[in-house]
Amino acid sequence: MELILWRHADAEEGERDMERKLTGKGRKQAERVGEWLLARLPGRYTVLASPARRARETADALGTRYKISERLAPGAAPGEVLKFCGWPSHKGAVVVVGHQPDLGRVAALLVAGAEDAWSVKKGGLWWLSNRERGGGTEVVVRAVIAPDLI
Numbered sequence: 001m002e003l004i005l006w007r008h009a010d011a012e013e014g015e016r017d018m019e020r021k022l023t024g025k026g027r028k029q030a031e032r033v034g035e036w037l038l039a040r041l042p043g044r045y046t047v048l049a050s051p052a053r054r055a056r057e058t059a060d061a062l063g064t065r066y067k068i069s070e071r072l073a074p075g076a077a078p079g080e081v082l083k084f085c086g087w088p089s090h091k092g093a094v095v096v097v098g099h100q101p102d103l104g105r106v107a108a109l110l111v112a113g114a115e116d117a118w119s120v121k122k123g124g125l126w127w128l129s130n131r132e133r134g135g136g137t138e139v140v141v142r143a144v145i146a147p148d149l150i
Contacts, residue, residue, distance in 0.1 A: 002042065002093035002129045002142070003085060003110075005103040006033065009061075009123035009147065011054035017074065022057045029123030029147035034061030036150050037095070037125070044092035048072060048085060050099060058123070059097040066097070074099045078106040078115055088130040088137060110139045123147035 010026035022030060047066035049059040050073050059066045071084045076098060085094040087110075096103070104118035107126045120126060127143040 001086070001088050001090045002045075002127065003087055004037065004041075004093060004095040004125055004127045005106055005120065006037075006058065006095055006097045006125040007100055007103050007120040007122060008050070008052070008054040008058040008097060009033075011122075018052045020052070020054050022054055026054070026123065027057070027061075030058045030061035032147050032150045033123055033125060033145065034058075034063070036145065038062060041095075042093050045095060046085075046090075046092065047095045047097065049097040050074065050076075052099070055097045055099065059095075062095070066095075072096060072098045072102075074102070076102045078102065078109045081106050082109075111141060121146040121148075 009029035010023045011020040012023055014020045047059055049055045049066050049068050051068050051070055085096055100120055101117055103120045105115045108116035108118040110128055124146040129140045129142055130137050
């Protein structure tokens with residue numbers, strides 16, 4: 001399975017958290033990372049997004065259909081995120097567009113085996129996969145990308 005944890009891009013401040021939209025900078029971040037992703041995603045992939053406007057606008061940068069789920073709203077538990085996206089047995093790739101600190105905690109759980117406060121830059125992503133080796137399952141870090149490096 002390929003799991004791409006994509007943090008929403010830069011968003012405006014506001015009291016109504018779920019309605020915050022991307023800034024001009026955020027739209028550019030999402031476009032750059034979206035183009036990078038589309039050039040590398042396998043033919044079969046699923047995109048799952050938080051219902052927060054900033055996450056949906058980030059997912060829009062891919063120009064493909066995606067599923068919105070409350071299970072990815074801010075404050076999502078790492079185990080629930082992994083369960084929802086089918087880790088580790090889903091066939092194909094899953095792009096999860098979500099929030100901090102949720103996505104950083106998912107990355108830490110998969111890579112280090114314990115939840116921790118790892119950072120994912122706004123608009124950035126962690127691309128992880130798994131493989132069978134020596135009778136066990138290993139997590140492979142395929143890429144960690146920040147929008148300012150593309």
